[in-house]
Amino acid sequence: MTTERPSVLQPEMPPTRWGDPAHAAGLPDGVRDLVGLVFPIQDAPALTDVAVPAPRLADDQVSGLRAIVGDDHVVTDDAVRRQRTRGKSTPDLLRQRSGDLGDAPDVVVRPASHDEVVAVLAYAQEQRIAVVPFGGGTAVTGGLVADPAGLTGVLSLDLGRMRGLLALDPVSSTATLEPGLRGPEAEALLAEHGMMLGHFPQSFEYASIGGFAATRSSGQSSAGYGRFDAMVVGLRVATPVGEVRLGSAPANACGPDLRELFLGSEGAFGVITEVTVRVRPLPEAKEYEGWRWSSFADGADAMRALAQSDLLPTVIRLSDENETAINLADPSGIGGEDRADKEGPGCLMIVGYEGAPAAVAAKRAAVTEALTALGGTALGAEPGEAWASGRFHAPYLRDSLLDVGVLVETLETATFWSNRDSLYQRVKAALTEALGDGTMVLCHISHVYPTGCSLYFTVAAPGGDDPLARWLPAKAAACEAIVASGAAITHHHAVGTDHRPYLTAEIGEVGAEVLRAVKRAVDPAGILNPGVLIP
């Protein structure tokens, strides 16, 4: 087939906020008043366009890059450099809001093909220019903040021109996608063929196929469709020492599975230029519903029972008591006021089914029977529909809260089931202690496995005069609690620069040396996303 390209492209995100500027809005008055009951309202200063630092690259370096990808695709404008600065973590946004654009790339280069990526890498290696692959720009762990020490500058390798559906194999049910496709663009291309990928992380609207692969992303439908890395059957990667093509079969015994070495490599081992994924027929039926559990522990035990029976719906997520209360604003709304009086507010679980109608009906019947037997109360479709319609909105709300001086950030981890409660308590305590009075810690479980689950925390606290200075020690305390609990330092947000200090605790000194050895082999000049991932 000839390459198919999306007819509608996602808009650019501004450097200081999430998403489409047209969708940004202040807090409605009623919500603002509610927030004001909990946190001091403190309007943030109006944002200004701060100057980015002067580019470090020499003119002949810029010319050299132009010779590879064409004049139009080597950009040194401040506006574009600003847009390619850092990602979308709260620290990133706070730095940008405060006028700190110190991590701006010196130049933005937009290759159109694998071969152009190869040529840019060769030139960057020769010129000792750091290369930061840029997909959707949604990184939340500092993955776009390369350290140019010892190099001549930083090149943001913007993959936005590589947004094609390169191949579709309907017999094998696979599609080969270019890395710059944003989530909705990839889904739109596949939908023209009646297919879908089914990867819906909260960053879905802006994050890219290459980023999903490079960070081992996991989406909201992971119970049914799996993590992104589990969808990948093939990869093409450009490295400074040559090309890597992997994936001769769905699975094999050809030694270590090197796909799993480039998945999660966060731009440090190469630039992913093609991703071949399993695709599925578009679901004819989609049903989302709510369930009430008397406690977070009871709901978690029910998730565990389903996962261990291999009886998972497409979506399953459970909010703890705090998150349930905040999301509903009226906790007594779950399961009726009487019940809330007697048993506490309870916890909301969202359960979603997608697929062919008969399969959805069968799965739903089996899951309903199991959840009922485990003590859950079915709440009907309304909470499910509410979740589905708002599933990608949280980052906009964060911007609105940052606007009124409330510090909001998320972090996540994963562990085995027997360690779930201990991990939950320890991270919560670490955050509460670090941020002090008035801190709210919410948590949900959104990814489950037969042997364990993720825990996703949302923290809100008064921002004070310097919210960044308040957050960084709290994040460190949470990371230390995670490491002390023996849990994963990240379940789906990746390592970046923020988690790099904790990676050796995760993989050990020998594991760290293995990563360094691979890095030396594929990137001898150390130009690929320096400072990211590798301990």
Place this chain on the structure above:
Amino acid sequence: MTTERPSVLQPEMPPTRWGDPAHAAGLPDGVRDLVGLVFPIQDAPALTDVAVPAPRLADDQVSGLRAIVGDDHVVTDDAVRRQRTRGKSTPDLLRQRSGDLGDAPDVVVRPASHDEVVAVLAYAQEQRIAVVPFGGGTAVTGGLVADPAGLTGVLSLDLGRMRGLLALDPVSSTATLEPGLRGPEAEALLAEHGMMLGHFPQSFEYASIGGFAATRSSGQSSAGYGRFDAMVVGLRVATPVGEVRLGSAPANACGPDLRELFLGSEGAFGVITEVTVRVRPLPEAKEYEGWRWSSFADGADAMRALAQSDLLPTVIRLSDENETAINLADPSGIGGEDRADKEGPGCLMIVGYEGAPAAVAAKRAAVTEALTALGGTALGAEPGEAWASGRFHAPYLRDSLLDVGVLVETLETATFWSNRDSLYQRVKAALTEALGDGTMVLCHISHVYPTGCSLYFTVAAPGGDDPLARWLPAKAAACEAIVASGAAITHHHAVGTDHRPYLTAEIGEVGAEVLRAVKRAVDPAGILNPGVLIP
């Protein structure tokens, strides 16, 4: 818990045959006559105990090893060295039958613990002794044939004393197993707790937990329980440069998943000393049945439809026309003689369901409906039971056929569905052409994925005067056909030394250099299974 150990240990296999010597038997007269209709019967010479080469290690090296693991656990007896020579491929058996024990290890060392493994590796590194980890000895691709060039000798690191269940976490449904446990021993230990692993490759009765992990094994119930690497959630590995412990959670985004680098590392990156796996409740119900398809292609399409609908039973395997005919001896037995006359012999599919009775009933109903709609004919339980009762017997039959001069070997590959038929035809043609008149090539599909499947070939041909000399070029021709087809050089038999020449075609030059870089990092002296895996 304290370490639990199996009460019954699997017996040792003889160096020239598979399995328990008590189970070995010549061909029954009727079968011998049948075989004689197809192949020239040519009784192989009586086996004799051939002398093994003189050990190369110096006495003080043997003493050094004794100081680590104790006098009783450093063995230089010819009988034991013979038992630890090579694996169980047909070339291995033919070499041993012909008296070639040139690959015998110089010494067999039996550590009792991770710490003893660490100490042995340190000593071996200092003394430049090659270390070949030995689990069950069932390797079929030369994984136990280290090349001692540049080293002082070869040490077989026999993990047979490390046969413990170290931990069981019933909440997380995980078990931590030592590497020397054979399949039935591990299952017996878990069964005492009502649990099972569910990994049943044909080598199940003798293969070891460490070997399953080191070779990315896949078992006959992979449709329901997954490949072995998919069951692993944690690993402990001893390397010459230190210990590696991996697995803080079922899945994570902590960079590349290094578990996947040590899974499939075939002893070349370290010695796996602990494996933590997902376990499951013992199934209350087990049902196996047969289905008839008019052709291999129709049956394969049905498997594909099930896999792509995420509607797989626990076991699903499909024999091609040749394998169906041979296995049944009477092809008209499938689906009735009338049907065979009209439509040809057809192909037999085995479908198995295991689990809780209600889940088995529900899955069976859904699969039955799907297979019927796809054109399959249900044959009832008898073919399923026959398969289940004979599922581990094929290697004994191979011995009996080798005894009467028939060359028999297997090989396997995997590919995406759209390439299945082309791969099948090319490998079959390559084998038939290489081995000439009277060659029978049988094939089955026993591992399926949404995007593709494995192909497992059994070849039988007249052995002639030098069956090894006949087989090696045929194997090379099959490997070249696989590589030319873009398929995986092995789906579950691993790389070893036999597939090493083809690995670079699989992973590319950069992939090969990545493996070499990791090897240098974890095994700077090159003592770990030298000559195996690494291109």
